[in-house]
Amino acid sequence: MNNTIDILLQHRSVRRFTSEAVDDELLGQIIDCGLRASNTGNMQLYSVIATRQEPLRSELCKLHFGQCATAPLWLTICTDVARYHQYCRVNQCDEPYGNLLWFVSALVDASLCAQNICVAAEAKGLGFCYLGTVNYNTRQIAELLQCPKGVVPVIAIAMGHPDEEPRFSERLGRDAVLHSETYHVPTDDELVASHKVRDEHPFNRQMVVENGTRNYCEIFTTKRYPHQMNVAVSRDLLNFLKDSDMWDF
Numbered sequence: 001m002n003n004t005i006d007i008l009l010q011h012r013s014v015r016r017f018t019s020e021a022v023d024d025e026l027l028g029q030i031i032d033c034g035l036r037a038s039n040t041g042n043m044q045l046y047s048v049i050a051t052r053q054e055p056l057r058s059e060l061c062k063l064h065f066g067q068c069a070t071a072p073l074w075l076t077i078c079t080d081v082a083r084y085h086q087y088c089r090v091n092q093c094d095e096p097y098g099n100l101l102w103f104v105s106a107l108v109d110a111s112l113c114a115q116n117i118c119v120a121a122e123a124k125g126l127g128f129c130y131l132g133t134v135n136y137n138t139r140q141i142a143e144l145l146q147c148p149k150g151v152v153p154v155i156a157i158a159m160g161h162p163d164e165e166p167r168f169s170e171r172l173g174r175d176a177v178l179h180s181e182t183y184h185v186p187t188d189d190e191l192v193a194s195h196k197v198r199d200e201h202p203f204n205r206q207m208v209v210e211n212g213t214r215n216y217c218e219i220f221t222t223k224r225y226p227h228q229m230n231v232a233v234s235r236d237l238l239n240f241l242k243d244s245d246m247w248d249f
């Protein structure tokens, strides 16, 4: 499979992996694809930490609540203003990037790099799963991976050779997402119609039964990402950023 469009359209997350390692050459190749991504001012305000050795791999997996436990390779992608500030110091320049604008810019750079890595990995027959749990234990992950201040883990990817054929998950279609020329606020009926693909999918209907919720939406609002948890995680994240004495937010 080497057609980019086919690779993109056939994407699915993989969460179970064989014990086969991702060899150095393959890892180097997919990282190079990440580094080719467009980025703010060509400043590349990110770093990628590849974790493969024990006991670090298992410790990191624990901080992701044991998800993707069989993954032989973990990529933690960090916003990295620290390296650029060091570059500024070496060149006897100001260090003007410890603020929201540059945190967001670095987050965009890191995301584009990550997705290039993932598409390249799929093209090479690897599987992967992004893990949002990086945002739940950011402080602990930063400590474990010895990130200096100004280096913030924002994206985690578990990767390896697939040991499962995951289901192909549904997506909202263009009718929900694509706006022509200007933003069109959908009527409630339009919104319900465009979400049928998700709400009425047999797999999701079964999830509603298993979770005992009134509908698919409620699985998210009461079980997966409830309000109180969102607030607590947000507070921890903000405190971590503030404690690093780096950010002028």
Ligand SMILES: Cc1cc2nc3c(=O)[nH]c(=O)nc-3n(C[C@H](O)[C@H](O)[C@H](O)COP(=O)(O)O)c2cc1C
Pocket: 011, 012, 013, 014, 015, 067, 129, 130, 131, 132, 133, 166, 167, 168, 169
């Ligand atoms: C930022 C981000 C965080 C994610 N976090 C998790 C996670 O913590 N656990 C998990 O099993 N999947 C996680 N996923 C994978 C999504 O659940 C998955 O992409 C989505 O359900 C669509 O399925 P697909 O990728 O197979 O098409 C994450 C994906 C992204 C982009």
